[in-house]
Amino acid sequence: MNKVHDKYIELLNNRGLVTLKGRVKQRELYEEFISFYPTELLTLLNSSINFNSECNWLKVALRKPRQVIHPIRNILIILFLSKNLESFFKEESYQCSKQALFPCLNPACENYRKLSIKKYDISIDSKTNEKIGTFYCKCEFVYSRKMKADIYVVGRVKKYGVTWETKLKGLIS
Template identity: 30%
Template sequence: MTHNTIRKTNNSNWLLKMGWNKATIEDPLKHILFMRFLGLSPEVLFNQNVGYLPFGKGPYPCLNPVCKQYKKQVIENVETRNSYKNKSPIGYFTCPNCGFSYLRRGPDTKKEDKYRYSRIVDFGDYWREELIRLLKYNSVPKVAKLMGTSHTTVYDFIKRLNVTKQLNQ
């Protein structure tokens, strides 16, 4: 006697077996039932390339405040990986114009998610050049505001880049 009840705790749960247990072959009728439940036709299931897009379709925006392409959709590709902790998707985005690179955790749930990042991976050469240029004429707090970062980050880059300019306070 087979049990066709679908419960998480049921050891004979055919739906779980079908998805996870590769050693067991389930009845093809159950595959058809599941396909119909998902609203898929055999043509769509077997002929269309269905991809998982946790960050939506590209292009994606550059989020470097000093880039001429700021918030414009210029990033064509995203490299997606899964978090080793919670298996959520992580997208790596790099602007082809300025080299600014950021990551964000997904998946996106609303339109505004496209314009946020979780962490900056690399500020890019253009950002660093702009930092040096702005430091010649502005105080660190003003530069930090213009660059979209904290004054601590600006001081860190001053040390890293060996900028020997006398800072305006």
């Protein structure tokens, strides 16, 4: 249940339906959901939604999983968020596990383009709502990029670090 819930939140976030603090934008979700499914279908499936009720099934389903949600309702959410059931369970997550490794992109470093970075942070861009990773190499090179981008592309260098600066000074002399 936790994995499915986490996937719901991730896909909602990808659609811009989660705040920076990780809360679901309930009004926007409700409006998109009821425009996706005809009212008659929701009624037929005993899954009508009263937005003003704090206990409506859609709000309950997207809170931390403490209650079991009817499988039909889970399918409704999955089909709303994903192309089909199969793709929902096969789509790769953009949320990285803490065991993930990323490449050092400092051309002056011996680890250049090697998957050696273990320390990174993920934040949300306030304008685009996309996930941005900031990566910290042992050579003190720090860069950021969109998480959906090619892992071998630097979006922005935040700090060049001692290794890069030493190499630059050597080339200048």
